[in-house]
Amino acid sequence: MNEQNQSDKITNLGLKKLSEGDIEKISEETYEFARNNLRKRVQESKVDFYDIVIDIDNSTDNLQISVDIIRNVGPEKVDEEEDLIKETLAETFSDLDRLLKEKFTS
Secondary structure, three states: OOEEEEOOOEEEOOEOOOOHHHHHHHHHHHHHHHHHHHHOOOOHHHHHHEEEEEEEEOOOOOEEEEEEEEEOOOOOOOHHHHHHHHHHHHHHHHHHHHHHHHHOEO
């Protein structure tokens, strides 16, 4: 049974015009933030039980980023796991916000 928790999409204003390379870098960094933040909360051997999906839409003037953390194996979701995923997403978006402000603002 797949279990999924999707973050709220965020929109960031005030960014410079982003190239394809910038979008790729943001995607890679966001993935690493999510994976590293997940490692803080679950045993290393269980990190691979989760899929991390990054969706970036830069087709309009506003950059929209969403992150999904999906448990791909195991028993039914428990409240503790839901909290773990929410905490991981919150920390990931905090890291992402810092990255965008430091490296991609105009």
